[in-house]
Amino acid sequence: MLSKKTKYGLKALTYIARSEGDMPVQVAVIAKSEQIPQKFLESILLTLRKSGILGSKKGKHGGYYLRHEPSEIKMTDVMRVLEGPIAMVPCVSLNYYEKCDDCPDEHLCSVNKLMLQVRDSTLKVFRNTTLADLSSTNE
Amino acid sequence: MLSKKTKYGLKALTYIARSEGDMPVQVAVIAKSEQIPQKFLESILLTLRKSGILGSKKGKHGGYYLRHEPSEIKMTDVMRVLEGPIAMVPCVSLNYYEKCDDCPDEHLCSVNKLMLQVRDSTLKVFRNTTLADLSSTNE
DNA sequence: GCATTCCCTACTAAATTGATAGGGTTAATA
DNA sequence: TATTAACCCTATCAATTTAGTAGGGAATGC
Numbered sequence: 001m002l003s004k005k006t007k008y009g010l011k012a013l014t015y016i017a018r019s020e021g022d023m024p025v026q027v028a029v030i031a032k033s034e035q036i037p038q039k040f041l042e043s044i045l046l047t048l049r050k051s052g053i054l055g056s057k058k059g060k061h062g063g064y065y066l067r068h069e070p071s072e073i074k075m076t077d078v079m080r081v082l083e084g085p086i087a088m089v090p091c092v093s094l095n096y097y098e099k100c101d102d103c104p105d106e107h108l109c110s111v112n113k114l115m116l117q118v119r120d121s122t123l124k125v126f127r128n129t130t131l132a133d134l135s136s137t138n139e
Numbered sequence: 140m141l142s143k144k145t146k147y148g149l150k151a152l153t154y155i156a157r158s159e160g161d162m163p164v165q166v167a168v169i170a171k172s173e174q175i176p177q178k179f180l181e182s183i184l185l186t187l188r189k190s191g192i193l194g195s196k197k198g199k200h201g202g203y204y205l206r207h208e209p210s211e212i213k214m215t216d217v218m219r220v221l222e223g224p225i226a227m228v229p230c231v232s233l234n235y236y237e238k239c240d241d242c243p244d245e246h247l248c249s250v251n252k253l254m255l256q257v258r259d260s261t262l263k264v265f266r267n268t269t270l271a272d273l274s275s276t277n278e
Numbered sequence: 279g280c281a282t283t284c285c286c287t288a289c290t291a292a293a294t295t296g297a298t299a300g301g302g303t304t305a306a307t308a
Numbered sequence: 309t310a311t312t313a314a315c316c317c318t319a320t321c322a323a324t325t326t327a328g329t330a331g332g333g334a335a336t337g338c
Binding site: 279280281282283284285286287288289290291292293294295296297298299300301302303304305306307308 | 309310311312313314315316317318319320321322323324325326327328329330331332333334335336337338
């Protein structure tokens with residue numbers, strides 16, 4: 001299951017992308033429009049800022065903005081920040097590889113074999129999708 | 140992340156498929172060979188039996204066996220039994236569809252749009268993979 | 279009748295998730 | 309320079325899920 005954190009994060013990014021008029025967007029505005037608990041959203045946007053996807057401005061008329069064009073923001077990056085590793089098991093993870101304690105030989109492991117395929121196909125989707133795709137309303 | 144339940148279940152199924160010599164395979168044997176807590180494995184195999192994937196025989200020389208040929212056992216079925224819905228959000232699930240409370244229009248929802256693609260690509264893998272594929276050692 | 283093996287229910291510890299609370303810091307502007 | 313609007317940060321917490329344990333019941337084969 002997708003965590004609420006990721007769901008909210010994606011919705012917020014989409015909202016910001018659709019609002020692009022140079023003005024930063026405030027947490028309170030997004031929270032209200034997307035029906036997300038404001039404090040929870042604050043912490044999510046903070047994570048996105050720390051990861052470099054969002055920028056922020058404090059004080060009056062402050063808020064969050066995208067650091068790059070929506071078409072430059074790939075889902076691989078967004079999903080890794082929000083949801084963590086894309087692979088369903090560490091032994092097939094590109095960025096967080098870890099050997100299984102059991103499992104003497106990965107190449108004989110049926111779980112590894114299956115999850116490698118799942119990872120590849122999911123990765124293909126995330127690599128080919130940007131925030132611009134998510135925020136476009138048509139198609 | 141893949142749950143241990145699913146991981147253990149897949150390993151056990153693979154083990155049984157590889158052992159096929161008409162004799163049922165005992166939980167204790169699988170547990171020892173695959174390093175799975177026996178009691179936990181018992182409950183997993185029970186689930187697989189109740190779902191119709193495995194059959195069982197009680198008493199001496201009893202154990203679990205496949206109800207169908209490995210090449211007939213699709214990962215879509217196995218994964219749904221072990222891990223639950225394949226979709227990451229209920230609003231794109233084929234078998235467990237549920238509307239989001241928020242989200243006035245699914246077709247405008249960026250999360251829906253993305254997760255629909257992920258579901259389709261994952262489903263394609265699971266539909267094209269059977270237990271026979273998992274248990275074959277070559278390739 | 280006795281060992282073996284699956285069957286079933288209940289319980290529990292640990293981790294994760296989805297928040298909430300409460301205040302601190304920075305920036306604009308009157 | 310005081311005020312207010314906004315982000316920033318840490319701590320805490322309840323609910324849920326996960327991973328596993330305990331203990332015995334029921335069927336089968338010898």
